[in-house]
Amino acid sequence: xxxxxxxxxxxxxxxxxxxxxxxxxxxxxxxxxxxxxxxxxxxxxxxxxxxxxxxxxxxxxxxxxxxxxxxxxxxxxxxxxxxxxxxxxxxxxxxxxxxxxxxxxxxxxxxxxxxxxxxxxxxxxxxxxxxxxxxxxxxxxxxxxxxxxxxxxxxxxxxxxxxxxxxxxxxxxxxxxxxxxxxxxxxxxxxxxxxxxxxxxxxxxxxxxxxxxxxxxxxxxxxxxxxxxxxxxxxxxxxxxxxxxxxxxxxxxxxxxxxxxxxxxxxxxxxxxxxxxxxxxxxxxxxxxxxxxxxxxxxxxxxxxxxxxxxxxxxxxxxx
Amino acid sequence: xxxxxxxxxxxxxxxxxxxxxxxxxxxxxxxxxxxxxxxxxxxxxxxxxxxxxxxxxxxxxxxxxxxxxxxxxxxxxxxxxxxxxxxxxxxxxxxxxxxxxxxxxxxxxxxxxxxxxxxxxxxxxxxxxxxxxxxxxxxxxxxxxxxxxxxxxxxxxxxxxxxxxxxxxxxxxxxxxxxxxxxxxxxxxxxxxxxxxxxxxxxxxxxxxxxxxxxxxxxxxxxxxxxxxxxxxxxxxxxxxxxxxxxxxxxxxxxxxxxxxxxxxxxxxxxxxxxxxxxxxxxxxxxxxxxxxxxxxxxxxxxxxxxxxxxxxxx
Ligand SMILES: [Zn+2]
Numbered sequence: 326x327x328x329x330x331x332x333x334x335x336x337x338x339x340x341x342x343x344x345x346x347x348x349x350x351x352x353x354x355x356x357x358x359x360x361x362x363x364x365x366x367x368x369x370x371x372x373x374x375x376x377x378x379x380x381x382x383x384x385x386x387x388x389x390x391x392x393x394x395x396x397x398x399x400x401x402x403x404x405x406x407x408x409x410x411x412x413x414x415x416x417x418x419x420x421x422x423x424x425x426x427x428x429x430x431x432x433x434x435x436x437x438x439x440x441x442x443x444x445x446x447x448x449x450x451x452x453x454x455x456x457x458x459x460x461x462x463x464x465x466x467x468x469x470x471x472x473x474x475x476x477x478x479x480x481x482x483x484x485x486x487x488x489x490x491x492x493x494x495x496x497x498x499x500x501x502x503x504x505x506x507x508x509x510x511x512x513x514x515x516x517x518x519x520x521x522x523x524x525x526x527x528x529x530x531x532x533x534x535x536x537x538x539x540x541x542x543x544x545x546x547x548x549x550x551x552x553x554x555x556x557x558x559x560x561x562x563x564x565x566x567x568x569x570x571x572x573x574x575x576x577x578x579x580x581x582x583x584x585x586x587x588x589x590x591x592x593x594x595x596x597x598x599x600x601x602x603x604x605x606x607x608x609x610x611x612x613x614x615x616x617x618x619x620x621x622x623x624x625x626x627x628x629x630x631x632x633x634x635x636x637x638x639x640x641x642x643x644x645x
Numbered sequence: 646x647x648x649x650x651x652x653x654x655x656x657x658x659x660x661x662x663x664x665x666x667x668x669x670x671x672x673x674x675x676x677x678x679x680x681x682x683x684x685x686x687x688x689x690x691x692x693x694x695x696x697x698x699x700x701x702x703x704x705x706x707x708x709x710x711x712x713x714x715x716x717x718x719x720x721x722x723x724x725x726x727x728x729x730x731x732x733x734x735x736x737x738x739x740x741x742x743x744x745x746x747x748x749x750x751x752x753x754x755x756x757x758x759x760x761x762x763x764x765x766x767x768x769x770x771x772x773x774x775x776x777x778x779x780x781x782x783x784x785x786x787x788x789x790x791x792x793x794x795x796x797x798x799x800x801x802x803x804x805x806x807x808x809x810x811x812x813x814x815x816x817x818x819x820x821x822x823x824x825x826x827x828x829x830x831x832x833x834x835x836x837x838x839x840x841x842x843x844x845x846x847x848x849x850x851x852x853x854x855x856x857x858x859x860x861x862x863x864x865x866x867x868x869x870x871x872x873x874x875x876x877x878x879x880x881x882x883x884x885x886x887x888x889x890x891x892x893x894x895x896x897x898x899x900x901x902x903x904x905x906x907x908x909x910x911x912x913x914x915x916x917x918x919x920x921x922x923x924x925x926x927x928x929x930x931x932x933x934x935x936x937x938x939x940x941x942x943x944x945x946x947x948x949x950x951x952x953x954x955x956x957x958x959x960x
Contacts, residue, residue: 488875490879490880490883491883492884494875495874495880495892496901497901498859498902500873500874501903503856504828504856504857507828507855508828511825511829512832527821528855531821531824535825535828548821549814549821558814559734559735568734573732573817580818583729583730585819585822632829635829636829638826639729639783639822642730642731643731
């Protein structure tokens, strides 16, 4: 059963009615509901298209956080063979908010790293809702450096509300871990491509997404601060998140216009969670294209490409 | 003729030399409540003479005290696109900028300068907390890149004084992108084999801490400075418990291995001289009569003359 977002309420009603009709028909063989249900389906499909045609930034934020949206492990499972998770930062712990390991992408050995939010209460707690601690970033650094050493491309999947704001995380150097992860991204002499699949939350996202090429799913977001956080600081009212989401320019479309990301990946109508296989396939194509784009570049050229990309970033603003 | 007359004094001198009586001759220490005479306070680098509380200090005042004879030349910072996101909250971003410029007399939240400390040539850059909380936007990123490039060009160490509430929200994603941009700047210094010393001052938080402020060869902090990624309030809301006394303060970070040293502001200059000279393989600082500086630097100092004088003329 789909979980509906608040703005999908009218849709929930129509889809609920169709579902109810079919259930009645199953219980009562004499009832013929096919036409009526089909009409409702068509109405629902049209409404879905209309709703998603022009999502506001805040609605995109809601879609990006949808609990049924495909997560890092869904992508890894579907797009990679021989995935061999590698654990630990060799210093303190293994952070379950960050998955990573060796895998084959289209037969080619790669290093895949991503944030994992979890998919039910138990796994969400285990994954800390995708909020990494210093160990997570340090594990990522270790894997990136290993990839650099063995010439394996790195693919990162970004989906985090942000780095975990906890006591232990601060004591163990959350800032330093993020700074070093960003540095590692900029240093490795192998292709590094990144896809924001859900939430690109602040520094916790940058630590993975300082890549040669960055793609974003159509309804994912990437932001310096959550809309709620921004609203409570600038509007002194967390309920002004719609205004904040608008002002912050967090959508793939805005970020593409600003030159912060390179590619927008089209999602199935109604968001990635309505047709996960299609969304995952689209991400696969984007990763292929980004990697192909970097083929033939030498290690020093890859490093230069990445640094120049960020040095040049922000040279243009949004059109008035 | 004294060689010093060949120098153009930085702008701050002309501001201070104006014959005006400041409005507030007395300043109350926010920590101990002692009333401090403004001259006494500024002579002590805005450190309370009664309780050693370190109050905020502007980059200009800091550089005045840091560089030999208070002499430094500003390094130009490339101007970023103004209001790149057309950001609107309850105020327009350009209006906030104008208010900050008026309040501080500065263009933006970071100052970059060249000069000598104990006859050791360095490049220094300092963040201005009084300018929109020192927040890191495109300008601050450009300033750090300009500082690193200048240091590499002149083969000098870079000393960076951080002070910021974090990223500048009004520049949205572009403020976030200063994390990788400034990291590239740090890498330029590393590859040139030049020392990069970070002096973390109160407060250094958020994306600033999680990028250039934590990538130094040496990390020094002023006493009791708040240094963190997530602020204490956010953490208390998340974990729903009270944080211990001194949490995320400089001494706490020193204990947890994130800093090399905690040094009072009044001793900072000497310490920076000692450390940079050792890292550069130079002999100990010569104390006493100094020879006139090399002509190259005099020229550099004179280059700012028209600007500085027009500044005065305008006032
Ligand atoms: Zn005091």
